[in-house]
Amino acid sequence: MSSSAAAAVDRPPATTTTTRRDASYSRKQKSLSLLCSNFLSLYNRDDGATALIGLDDAASRLGVVRRRIYDIVNVLESVGLLSRKSKNTYTWKGFGAVPNALKELREEGLDLTPIPAACNNNPLDETKREKSLALLAQNFVKLFVCTGSESESISLDEAAKLLLGVGDAHNVSVMRTKVRRIYDIANVLSSVNLIEKTHTADTGKPAYRWLGLNGRRDGLNLNSELNSEQAKKRSFGTDLTNASSKRSKVVEKRVQDQGEVENCNSDGGGGAKESSKSYQFGPFAPVAVPRARKGVDVNKVCWESLGAYYRPQYQNQAMKELFSHYREAWMLWNSQVAEKNPIQSS
DNA sequence: AAATCCCGCCAGGCA
DNA sequence: TGCCTGGCGGGATTT
Structure with a gap:
């Protein structure tokens, strides 16, 4: 089947290697870790309240194509942070739901034995399921x-081999694909601080360590400095959205066409230019946060959640202090508003 | 050179 | 038929 119309809309114009080599192309703007952190900033609540997540809404708010959202929700769903409600819609469950999900996983136990096709009602489905990111x-x-490795690291290689199908143990190509997927998963899980990236003591090879909910030092700090080295490396000076990407220009334009872009980040192109060079409000200013719609104070929700949850990790001390300053100012202002307007602000 | 992982093609399912 | 979902791997970028 050829690409669908939806996919065509979804997809920025076919990229050439020229574009990819463009000097302004920067992965920092687009990492899955950062995207996931921003996703949490939008939907995670301290009070444990559930929220409906529309895939299109999430994609346009974050300035990415839907495809990227699928990666995130599939992984987050596997640890119970959200669940699929219906087509296009997920329900945010929050970190309160994680212990149960982990308990269930623990009770299920680790069984990597592939299900024989003959035993399945629908072999094709099972094959697909077997390979699914979720x-x-x-x-x-x-x-x-399930293996008592909660205090130990598991190397990337080790994980990939363990998660490979029996017949694929020596298939380099399959192994490489599996490793790619583990990177995807690990980036999402480290963004929510359930794991952290480390290195094996002996070989220095990449590895991951389980943090569990202890990884969240407190309810606010989803982007703890304890977060993966990866996030540290890739998040400096980046925008809340991934709209900076040239490849995201189609999405960005679509959002602008809808007249929904809150141009609170005065770096002009809504993040299309390097925000690190021309920041005004700081990287936590969302580019694609929709204007308040009728009866819905979207802005308030977003900024509140950003103020409460979003903590960029700056390697630069000045940036750290600057963000702290803005955050304190915001919190102070917010509490003053709350005092004046207890009903509206509650 | 190895590690990392973004990106989007495209197959398959479903209404 | 068109949209939704997501597996997959090429290849660019970072370490």
Whole structure:
């Protein structure tokens, strides 16, 4: 089947290697870790309240194509942070739901034996399910919670080999694909501080350590400095959205066309230019946060959640202090508003 | 050179 | 038929 119309809309114009080599192309703007952190900033609540997540809404708010959202929700769903409600819609469950999900995973136990096709009602479905990111993510988590490795690191290689199908143990190509997927999963899980990236003591090879909910030092700090080295490396000076990407220009334009872009980040192109060079409000200013719609104070929700949850990790001390300053000012202002308007602000 | 992982093609399912 | 979902791997970027 050829690409669908939806996919065509979804997809920025076909990229050439020229574009990819463009000097302004920067992965920092687009990492899955950062995207996931921003996703949490939008939907995670301290009070444990559930929220509906529309995939299109999430994609346009974050300035990415839907495809990227699928990666995130599939992994987050595997640890119970959200669940699929219906087509296009997920329900945010929050960190309160994680212990149960982990308990269930633990009780299920780690069984990597492929289900024989003959035993399945629908072999095709099972094959697909077997390879799905969601299941891979669950099994990855099980490697820690079911094998007593909660205090130990598991190397990337080790994880990939364990999660490979029996017949694929020596297939380099399959192994490489599996490793790619583990990177995807690990980036999401480290963004929510359930795991952290480390290195094996002996070989220095990449590895991951289970943090569990202890990884969240407190209810606010989802982007703890304890977060993966990866996030540290890739998040400096980046925008809240991934709209900076040239490849995201189609999405960005679509959002602008809808007249929904809150141009609170005065770096002009809504993040299309390097925000690190021309920041005005700081990288936590969302580019694609929709204007308040009728009866819905979207802005308030977003800024509140940003103020409460979003903590960029700056390697630069000045940036750290600057953000702290803005955050304190915001919190102070917010509490003053709350005092004046207890009903509206509650 | 190895590690990392973004990106989007495209297959398959479903209404 | 068109949209939704997501597996997959090429290849660019970072370490």
